[in-house]
Amino acid sequence: MATELxxxxxxxxxxxxxxxxxLHATLAELAAHxxxxxxxxxxxxxxxxxxxxxxxxxxxxxxxxxxxxxxxxEDEWEAPDTGSLRGDLAALLGExxxxxxxxxxxxxxxxxxxxxxxxxxxxxxxxxxxxDRHARSAVVVSRAIARGEAPARTDAxxxxxxxCGPLFYRLFISREVVDRSVSEEIARSVAIATGAGAYxxxx
Amino acid sequence: MATELxxxxxxxxxxxxxxxxxLHATLAELAAHxxxxxxxxxxxxxxxxxxxxxxxxxxxxxxxxxxxxxxxxEDEWEAPDTGSLRGDLAALLGExxxxxxxxxxxxxxxxxxxxxxxxxxxxxxxxxxxxDRHARSAVVVSRAIARGEAPARTDAxxxxxxxCGPLFYRLFISREVVDRSVSEEIARSVAIATGAGAYxxxx
Numbered sequence: 001m002a003t004e005l006x007x008x009x010x011x012x013x014x015x016x017x018x019x020x021x022x023l024h025a026t027l028a029e030l031a032a033h034x035x036x037x038x039x040x041x042x043x044x045x046x047x048x049x050x051x052x053x054x055x056x057x058x059x060x061x062x063x064x065x066x067x068x069x070x071x072x073x074e075d076e077w078e079a080p081d082t083g084s085l086r087g088d089l090a091a092l093l094g095e096x097x098x099x100x101x102x103x104x105x106x107x108x109x110x111x112x113x114x115x116x117x118x119x120x121x122x123x124x125x126x127x128x129x130x131x132d133r134h135a136r137s138a139v140v141v142s143r144a145i146a147r148g149e150a151p152a153r154t155d156a157x158x159x160x161x162x163x164c165g166p167l168f169y170r171l172f173i174s175r176e177v178v179d180r181s182v183s184e185e186i187a188r189s190v191a192i193a194t195g196a197g198a199y200x201x202x203x
Numbered sequence: 204m205a206t207e208l209x210x211x212x213x214x215x216x217x218x219x220x221x222x223x224x225x226l227h228a229t230l231a232e233l234a235a236h237x238x239x240x241x242x243x244x245x246x247x248x249x250x251x252x253x254x255x256x257x258x259x260x261x262x263x264x265x266x267x268x269x270x271x272x273x274x275x276x277e278d279e280w281e282a283p284d285t286g287s288l289r290g291d292l293a294a295l296l297g298e299x300x301x302x303x304x305x306x307x308x309x310x311x312x313x314x315x316x317x318x319x320x321x322x323x324x325x326x327x328x329x330x331x332x333x334x335d336r337h338a339r340s341a342v343v344v345s346r347a348i349a350r351g352e353a354p355a356r357t358d359a360x361x362x363x364x365x366x367c368g369p370l371f372y373r374l375f376i377s378r379e380v381v382d383r384s385v386s387e388e389i390a391r392s393v394a395i396a397t398g399a400g401a402y403x404x405x406x
Contacts, residue, residue, distance in 0.1 A: 036239055116378060117317045123378050130377035165368030168376045174333035175319060175326050188405060193396030202391060
């Protein structure tokens with residue numbers, strides 16, 4: 001039975017309940033009003049946690065957003081396992097399509113991406129989140145290698161970037177329509193490219 | 204000698220000079236302070252054009268940004284022609300790397316992408332800009348087809364998205380380091396994938 005330090009986030013403890021309340025309130029405020037309008041006062045009101053506590057622990061609205069974006073890495077998300085590389089990539093991209101195009105869901109991920117343009121700490125948090133997602137997605141490629149769908153030296157994260165990149169490009173850069181038919185087409189292309197050795201490093 | 208309508212943008216005419224002054228001042232303000240802080244007053248001061256004229260013609264700061272982003276489609280940009288698909292894609296992506304990572308240049312393209320999150324009209328303008336860039340880049344793929352580097356039915360714009368997507372993904376979503384070695388690696392991958400028929404439509 002270890003003695004806990006003050007502020008340790010013991011699951012179910014009061015400190016952890018406070019953290020969850022504050023960070024989820026931060027995400028809700030972020031989704032509702034965006035990063036530029038986020039204030040500690042609004043998060044205090046929504047969470048029911050006194051703003052003195054919030055300032056002491058997170059310092060500022062920027063600190064809140066960085067910590068709240070970190071929540072994304074604490075979930076139980078696992079990469080899909082459909083039996084083929086193309087199927088796994090289609091499922092993975094399909095989740096992104098749902099998340100970024102559903103009017104009821106898109107506010108939060110869109111605000112997260114926007115926040116990273118406005119705050120270096122939010123950008124760092126987003127980087128950490130995607131590094132974690134890349135690591136959890138790599139199994140899709142190691143299974144493809146085991147099935148003989150991809151050369152042994154395939155760079156798994158490069159495959160994930162090749163799949164996600166054109167989807168996010170359409171969403172946020174070229175601003176084109178994105179739906180399940182687009183994600184399935186990208187998955188098909190990347191599976192063909194992977195099989196052809198396109199993501200085996202040159203050296 | 205056609206009679207011009209009032210407000211016609213005759214090259215070199217006074218109306219056109221006013222337009223250029225106002226829209227370039229808008230881009231400068233956008234780069235300096237970002238979309239959220241852009242005001243008609245600031246653009247009037249920087250351009251030396253009276254704000255009444257600006258309001259009459261562009262309506263609002265949002266209208267200014269949309270029109271200014273449209274300037275991007277008026278340039279003389281042509282896709283690179285290096286003699287190979289891989290070389291053309293590397294040159295094309297290399298330009299993007301320079302533009303989005305040079306501290307002296309990156310403010311404007313970054314502000315443009317951010318503006319599209321905050322304004323539907325800016326998003327429309329960005330969509331038009333990339334549609335134009337896609338059309339001008341397609342020649343890279345038609346030349347590759349002519350050289351026998353790509354199957355005849357290759358979807359040219361899909362190749363461009365597959366090249367640009369992972370670069371923008373690193374820049375703005377996963378927030379990873381981007382440099383010329385990254386763009387060369389992406390170009391190599393997409394050239395291999397193209398040769399393997401990854402961007403030939405399924406049906």
